[in-house]
Amino acid sequence: MLRLLGYLLKNGVATSKEYCPSPGEEVIGLPKLASNNCIGSECSKCSDICPTEAISVLDGGPNANLELDLGKCIGCAMCIRVCPEKTFSSNATTQTAAENRKSLVLSTKALDTQAVNDIEEVRSPFARSVACRVVSTGCSACDLELSAASNSIFDMERFGIQIVASPRFADVLLVTGPVPKAMHAALKSCYDAMAEPKRVIAVGTCAISGGLHVSGYAEANGIADILPVDVYIPGCPPHPWSIIDGIRKVMR
Amino acid sequence: MNIDIIPIEAELRQDALLSWLNQPGKRLGLITSIDGGQIVTLLLDTADSAATLWESKISDCKYNSLTPRITQAHWMERTMWDMFGLEPNHHPRLKHNLLHEPYEEKFYPLRKDNDVVAPSGHRQYHSLKVKGDGIYEIPVGPIHAGIIEPGHFHFSCVGEIIFNLEIRLGYVHRGIEKRLAELNWKKQRFLVEAAASDSAAAYALAHAVALESSIDLIVPEKAQHLRSLALEIERVAMHISDLTGLAADVGFLAISSSLGRLRGASLGMAELVSGNRFLKGFICPGGVIQDPDNNLSKLKAKAKNLQKELEPVIRYFLTNQVVLDRMENIGKVSERLAKDFGLVGVAGRASNQEYDARHHFSAGVYPLLKPAIVLETEGDVFCRAKVRVAELVNSLAFIDMLLETMPSGLHCTNMPDVLRANAVGLGIVEAHRGELIHLVFTDEQGNCKRYAIKDPSVNNWTGLAIAARNNLVSDFPLCNKSFSLSYSGHDL
Numbered sequence: 001m002l003r004l005l006g007y008l009l010k011n012g013v014a015t016s017k018e019y020c021p022s023p024g025e026e027v028i029g030l031p032k033l034a035s036n037n038c039i040g041s042e043c044s045k046c047s048d049i050c051p052t053e054a055i056s057v058l059d060g061g062p063n064a065n066l067e068l069d070l071g072k073c074i075g076c077a078m079c080i081r082v083c084p085e086k087t088f089s090s091n092a093t094t095q096t097a098a099e100n101r102k103s104l105v106l107s108t109k110a111l112d113t114q115a116v117n118d119i120e121e122v123r124s125p126f127a128r129s130v131a132c133r134v135v136s137t138g139c140s141a142c143d144l145e146l147s148a149a150s151n152s153i154f155d156m157e158r159f160g161i162q163i164v165a166s167p168r169f170a171d172v173l174l175v176t177g178p179v180p181k182a183m184h185a186a187l188k189s190c191y192d193a194m195a196e197p198k199r200v201i202a203v204g205t206c207a208i209s210g211g212l213h214v215s216g217y218a219e220a221n222g223i224a225d226i227l228p229v230d231v232y233i234p235g236c237p238p239h240p241w242s243i244i245d246g247i248r249k250v251m252r
Numbered sequence: 253m254n255i256d257i258i259p260i261e262a263e264l265r266q267d268a269l270l271s272w273l274n275q276p277g278k279r280l281g282l283i284t285s286i287d288g289g290q291i292v293t294l295l296l297d298t299a300d301s302a303a304t305l306w307e308s309k310i311s312d313c314k315y316n317s318l319t320p321r322i323t324q325a326h327w328m329e330r331t332m333w334d335m336f337g338l339e340p341n342h343h344p345r346l347k348h349n350l351l352h353e354p355y356e357e358k359f360y361p362l363r364k365d366n367d368v369v370a371p372s373g374h375r376q377y378h379s380l381k382v383k384g385d386g387i388y389e390i391p392v393g394p395i396h397a398g399i400i401e402p403g404h405f406h407f408s409c410v411g412e413i414i415f416n417l418e419i420r421l422g423y424v425h426r427g428i429e430k431r432l433a434e435l436n437w438k439k440q441r442f443l444v445e446a447a448a449s450d451s452a453a454a455y456a457l458a459h460a461v462a463l464e465s466s467i468d469l470i471v472p473e474k475a476q477h478l479r480s481l482a483l484e485i486e487r488v489a490m491h492i493s494d495l496t497g498l499a500a501d502v503g504f505l506a507i508s509s510s511l512g513r514l515r516g517a518s519l520g521m522a523e524l525v526s527g528n529r530f531l532k533g534f535i536c537p538g539g540v541i542q543d544p545d546n547n548l549s550k551l552k553a554k555a556k557n558l559q560k561e562l563e564p565v566i567r568y569f570l571t572n573q574v575v576l577d578r579m580e581n582i583g584k585v586s587e588r589l590a591k592d593f594g595l596v597g598v599a600g601r602a603s604n605q606e607y608d609a610r611h612h613f614s615a616g617v618y619p620l621l622k623p624a625i626v627l628e629t630e631g632d633v634f635c636r637a638k639v640r641v642a643e644l645v646n647s648l649a650f651i652d653m654l655l656e657t658m659p660s661g662l663h664c665t666n667m668p669d670v671l672r673a674n675a676v677g678l679g680i681v682e683a684h685r686g687e688l689i690h691l692v693f694t695d696e697q698g699n700c701k702r703y704a705i706k707d708p709s710v711n712n713w714t715g716l717a718i719a720a721r722n723n724l725v726s727d728f729p730l731c732n733k734s735f736s737l738s739y740s741g742h743d744l
Contacts, residue, residue, distance in 0.1 A: 004568045008506055014513045024520075026547055028527030051442040076442055076533045081541070090527075134399045137424055139740040141449030141530055143399045144493070148519075151512035165397035182352040182423045183402060186394050212443045217361055218427040236532070237449070 014152040020094045020241045028077045030070055030235060032091035036108045039085070040064025046079040046088065052205070052212055055079060064108065070096065071104040071208040074236035097233040097246030101224075104208070104234055125197050126171050126251050129160035132201075133170035135190050137220075138177020141237035142204040146174065149240035156244045160251065167193040172250055173227070176237075178206035178213045178220035191227055199230040199250045203243060208232050255303045255676050262291055262308035262315045269293065269322055279607070280594055281680075282689050282706040283318075283328040288336040288363035291315065294691060296680070298612040301619070303678055310338060317343040324594035327710055335362040335429070347377055350422040350743060361430050362702070379418050382408035387415065390725065394423045401739035409725060417720040417728075419713055421742055428744040432703035437463055437537065437671055440700070444690075445532050448707060448741030450493075453479075453486040454683030455741075456535035458690040458705075461615045463537045463667070466677025466692055472662040475539030480616030481654045482522075482531050482540070483681070484647045488558075489518040490684040491644040494736040498637055499569060501730045502578045507569045514565065517558045521651075524551045539664030552655045559648045566641055579634035583719040583731035586631060595715045597686020597708045599735050602639045603631035609682035618682075621657075623650045631719075636734040670698040683708055685738060707741030 023029065039061030046066075047055040054072035058065040066087065068079075079088040087108065098104050136143045149156045150163065164170050167190045179187055191200070202223055205211040210221035223229060233246035260268065272278050272295055281294035281303065293306040308315075317340030318325040329340045330349040337360040340346060351359070353375045382389075387408055394402035404420040428447050432440055444459040445452040457479055464471060471479075492515040499508035519529040524547040526534035534540055544551075569575060585595065590603035600607060608625045610618040623646040628635035677692040686708030695701040716735045720728055 004506055007564055007568070008510070011510070011513075024523065026527055026544075027523050028533075049438075051439045074442060074446070074532075075528075077527070078533075135395055136399065136401050138401075139424075139446050139449040140401050140738070141446075141452075143401065144450060145529075147399050148512075148516070151516070152509050153513060153516050163399065177424065178426060180424055180426045181354050182425060183394065184354070186402065186423070190395055206446075212446050213426045213428075213431070216427040216431055217359075218425055220426045236446070237530070239529075 015155045015158070016153055020245055022092050023094065023239070027090075027092065028075065028080075029091045029093065030073055030075050030096055031068060031077070031079055031088045033066070033068060033106050033108050034087060034089050036063050036087060037085040038064045038066050038087040038108055040066060043084065045082040045084070049078045049082050051076060051078070052214075066108045068106045069104060069209070070106065070234040071101060071232060072205060072211065073234060074205055074211055094239045094241035095245050096235065096238070096242050097231055097249055099231050099249055101208075101229070101232055104232055124251055126199070128251070129162065130171050130247065130251055131162050131164045131169050132172045132174050132247065133164055133167045133190065133194070134174045134176070135187055136176050137179045137183040137187065138204070138206050142176035142207075145237045145240050146176065146203065146243055149243050154240045154244060156247070159244060159248060161244065161247050167191070168195065170194050171197070172199045172201055172247065174201050174203050174247070175207045175223050175227070176203045178210045179223050179226060180213070180218040180220040184219075184226060187223070187226060200227045201231045201233065201246060201250065202229050203233050203246070204238055205234055205236045208234060211236065255305050255678055257305045257307055257676065260306045260308050262310055265291075265293060265306065265308060266316070266318050266321060269295075269318065273322065280322070280324060282691060282704065283325055283332065284691075284704045285332055285336045285338060285362070286693055286702045288313070288338060288360065288365070291332070291338065294678075294689065298607060301612050301614070305676065313337055314339050314341060316341050319343050323592050324711065327714065334360075336360055337363055345380070348375060348422070350425045351375070352422055353377070361427060377420065379406040379420070380408070380416060382416050384410075386410055403739050407725060407728070412724050412726070414720050414723055414725055414728065417717045419717055421713065421739060423743065424740045425743040429703055429705060433700050435700070437700060440703070441536055442533070447705060447744055448738045449530055449532070450490055450738065451486065451683045451685065451688065451741060453482040453531040453535060454681050454688050457483055457615055458679035458681040458688050460535055460537045461679030461681065462677040462690040462692045463671065464677070465679065466675040466694065467668065467672045469538070469665070469667065471539050472665055473659045474661045475663050475665070476617050477654055477658050478525070478540045478544070478663060479535050480618065480621075481651060482525055482534055483616060484651050484654070485518060485521050485525065486531055487647045487684040488644055488651070489515055489522065491640045491647070492518055492562075494733065495569070495637065495640055495644075497733040497736065498579075498633075498730065501733050502575055504569065504572065504575060507565060510565045514558060514561055517554060517561070521551055521554050521558070524554065536664070538667040539662070541664070543663040548655055548658065552652065555648055555651045555655070559645075562644070562648075570638070570641065576634065578730065579632065579637060581630075581632055582727050583633045583723055583734060584631050585715050585719050587629070589718055590631065590715065593714050593718070594711045596711045597682070597684075598636055598639050598643070599712045599715050600686060601626055602628045602635035604629045607687070609680050609687045613680040615679060615681045617654070621653070623647060633730055633734040671700070673698045685709060685736065686712065705744060707738055707744075709737040709742040712737055713742065
């Protein structure tokens, strides 16, 4: 036991000192749109290859109007790989969460609004601490990243974010996964069991839009039709920093 | 891999399969259907690395169940009832598996002609009733107290002892197999990875191998190396993650937080190879999507460092007396039951089942190069932990070896635009949980008409129900963690 203590002391503090540090060069983040040489419908390589129909080509080029919905994007980077004009590039940030579904839709016509930060001036009831209940309805990737957000590197408890074991204790409902049919009732009853005031956060692309599973017979179309959503955290899965940054949006 | 397709009458399957399973090294891979008009049974011969597919025509949606004599068929027959409306006669516990009450009575998503008459009450679910003095029930889930996927556990207990555990799944059934048969093969891999993202590399590899085997495509040597590299990194990350959970469940927080930190290092290795913490999007039919050559020296250093850092943590964990007290003789699965239920992966090898798909079936560099099979005999929680630890160490050494012997050349070769018509493709991969099978059938135009997936958890969920019996309720979380099964991979 003394040796173990020695080992722990020797390893020191693992917790990251920076908030949302930039990831390494090798990391492929969610895409962003860059200076626009896009020829739109004359090319359409990006929208053809996109597995989730997250890209809409609205007209032809030059300077074509193209929209990218991060709420549908799974970050597969195929648009970055196929675009001949480098309209898409990897966005090396983990601060991607938004409080407004529309601000997840990027457009080549509004390149300067890609870092929309729509903070309301109303003071949050959860300014200093927030208790979160997790309901998982998906493939476990978002769950693993949520668990990782509690480990000693990210340590989300230092920001006042706590995961609780009952909806009765919770201020915030974190939902991962596309919510297939068999989970609709369980999710609703979990939300109903929470006391007011309460917030809902959609963690990951599946929870936001159904992602790859949308419009199937299992009705796994995300939570938008089932619960009111306050914060959207895009990604497949979102990075632990993105999750922490997203949860903090209900805290200010 | 060549697959022999043999027509056989449905009623003759039982005796033939029994004599098949009595031979050493022969296994049942998967039982399913293509469109409801037949049953296909996949047989695996690990000694010869061969696969055989039995096709049995079914005309009236009824057949005699294999389950009374071949126990491991029970789960797959329930799934077939849900997805195709094929009703097994004499199945001892026939109830739905994937499609819950909210679905319509006569809905069979994978059936071509949807005109079967369902027996009434098809969608109702009744848990097994245990009767007797002092028996009480504990229902848990589908939503659990922690950050876990959804599933329902129904315990029947006497005092603190679990008498019976019934596991009900299907809560994350997203209709993946149906969607896969509708998609162009080029887009399938993203959905395949999302079926169970903690096994994204294994799923992508099984998909790629299945498609490539259907057109007899040979993948460049470098791609094979990189694919195995990805698979082993995933194994390292998930074995560390599962050991983290075990340490947390016995309350050994110094170890669980140290392992949690070290898992981060393995995800960093994944990023160096693929740009993604879960290796998503890396393996594609034809090879891999990018050549990470520039990062391989960094990766080598990271793997070496992780190996060094893991050693003391694992030593402190496995030699602690409290850990031994909590794990030894808990959650036992005997060798005989492990064989009868066809347990795979870590759970199988902890009960002395000598089967590791990396040794028998070709995918990546296997079975040309492969790490040793790790076996334990007691089948308890501690054995499953020990198998994980040994495989973790082996995988890290194997990663080092793969990096040493990395060939030069292309990382990808071209796939044809359209797959071969009327072909069958099979991919068998040892995921971190065990044997993962992908089986693809194409139609006259070369489109995918049926895509079947068998996650290792399909075999092992029953193993957990057996392991929990006669144990304390309070030991269940530990049993559960020691199996570490996938809900989403099972539910699809």
